[in-house]
Amino acid sequence: MALINPKKKEVQVKIVYYGPGRGGKTTNLEYINKKFRSRIKSEMVTVKTYNDRTLFFDFLPFDIGMIKGYTIKIQFYTVPGQVKYNATRKLVLRGVDGIVFVADSMTLRQEMNIKSLENLRENLASFNKDLNNIPLVLQYNKRDLGKQGIPILPIETLESDLNGSLKVPYFPASAVTGENVAATMKKIISLTVISLREKLDLGGK
């Protein structure tokens, strides 16, 4: 849960980018880091393995200004997508306030997306959290690959595979070109901050 500091008048909000390995979670944060440099006061932290995959997480703090007199510090994290790193994924999910699920649009990755979303549901359940009740946005990444002749899944298929029962906002995107990366980010920030409104009201008293 978001940490509210009534003394410093500051709220720390944790948003995690989740999804299968090589799906573009880190690329999302790299784009945000480049595009919104003026709002980011420190360097992006990234813990990678020798072959450049995310080992632990990426971490990017992002200031969105003040709400009800409180400075809101958004803290973006990614998880390692590779199946074997589940223990690390669980660690990063601890205290999460909002999630972006980055799905890979490539036809080859259809099964991996479904498995990763199921893994997210299970990991949240271990913290007594329910995927259906947490601020969540889906991003269908790598839409640009279609133009290069690489087979990608139609949005309708991704929707029915992943968003059939969740019915959360979704964005077709390309983290490499930046298409809809900011839109995804703005949506998850807004959903998460709205979900914390009640807590913020209490903190403001």
Add this chain to the structure above:
Amino acid sequence: MDFTFDFNKNQLESIENILEEELIGLGVECVVLIDLAGNVIVNLDNGKCEHDVYSLAALAAANFGAVSAMANIIGEEEFSLLFHKGENDSIHFSKIGTDLLLLTIFGKEVSLGFLRLKVNEANNKIKELV
């Protein structure tokens, strides 16, 4: 289990006073109380320290989680104390209760033994407050 923390102003001020008295007074450079989700609860320094405490907190929480997982593999519930020694500065980690972690960054002039004693005293006092 996930967790939530709500600290009121008085609690935060009391924690700051304890850390100021026990640790900043001892000559440490920087002290940061975090939760295991990587949030910064209190941070104090000696006025000469400009570390990025938010990134430090995120990494420290993850590091502690990883080390706890290692502890489980060898049959320990956790290692409640961690210490990383650098050439000039070192970091001492101490768990407080079930969900808080105290990071202390200190230079060569501070004795590790004395620091551990003081961290322990601060730890006990903070536990009574939360």
